[in-house]
Amino acid sequence: MKFEEIEALMRRNESLSEQYILPENFIIVRLDGKGFTKLTKEKLSLEKPFDQKFSQIMIDTTKYLFNVGFKVIYGYTQSDEISLLIHKEDNTFNRKIRKINSVLAGEASAFFSLKFQEICVFDCRTIAIPNQEMLLDYFCWRQEDSHRNSLSAHCYWTLRKNGFNAKQTTEKVEKLSQSDKNELLFQYGINYNSLPLWQKRGVGIINKEMKKEGLNPITKEPVAYLRNELLVENELPTRESYRTFLKEIFEKI
Structure with missing residues (x-):
């Protein structure tokens, strides 16, 4: 078979296997750390259950992904997870799912690896x-997941630091309801409601158009201009208040 014939066959097979995000749909991308449980326990020296440096690098990675070629509107990160909302009119890579996944996973992996x-x-x-409405549902779902994981993580590491082994701790925490977990922490002198909000609710990053003032280099007169800036929200509201917070962002797009 000639080269041209082989190439045509392979290109056809590639195109037939492609999947696309259809027009007029928003794009949500969720990235998760692969094998991060082992990474954080064995290779990285981190505070348990939450480490400020790790969280900051997750925020920095999320901010970095705003500038790799996609029109990202909102970013959310909790634990080792990042969610990005991409504008429904974004046509990067013709909205090919394979390309979106591979490029963003590669960019996030490279940036994070360099940091650590x-x-x-x-x-x-x-x-x-x-x-x-589904956008709001999605981000509220991820925030609730953050809250549940955070509560369980605090219970797990509180027990580990107080003499329980990994097996005993896992079995004990898995049987507890949400209220029981709060009570367990309280017994060890921890008020879960008083813990930093970023640990419980995650962190939001907003791509916002800001009005700035500068100086015209020719006339030396003050001028106003608009510039997009990434604003980090470490104290997100929760439940219906979070939904309202998001709605105000999404209604502008």
Whole structure:
């Protein structure tokens, strides 16, 4: 078979296997750390259950992904997870899911690895969202997941620091309800409601157009201009208040 014939066959097979996000759909991308449990326990020296440096690098990675070629509107990160909302009119890579996943996973993995000087890998999935209500549902879902994971993590490491082994701790925490977990922490002198909000609710990053003032280099007169800036929100509201917070962002797009 000639080269041209082989190439045509392979290109056809590639195109037939492609999946796309359809027009007029928002794009949600969620990245998760691959094998981060082992990474954080064995290779990285981190505070348990939450480490300020690790959290800051997750925020920095999220901010970095705003500037790799996609029109990102909102970013959210909790634990080792990042969610990005990409504008429904974004046509990068013709909205090919394979390209979106591979590029964003690669960019996040490379940036994060450089920060920690360890090989760190993210996986990535792309989700089509047809309307604003589902956008709100998605981010509220991820925040509730953050709250549940945070509560369990604090219980787990509190017990580990007080003499329980890994097996005993896991079995004990898995049987507890949400209220029981709060009570367990209280017994060890920890008021979960008083813990930093970023540990419980995650962190939001907003791409916001800001009015700035500068100086005309020719006339030397003050001028006003608009510039996009990334604003980090470490104290997100929760539940319906979070939904209202998001709605105000999404209604502008």
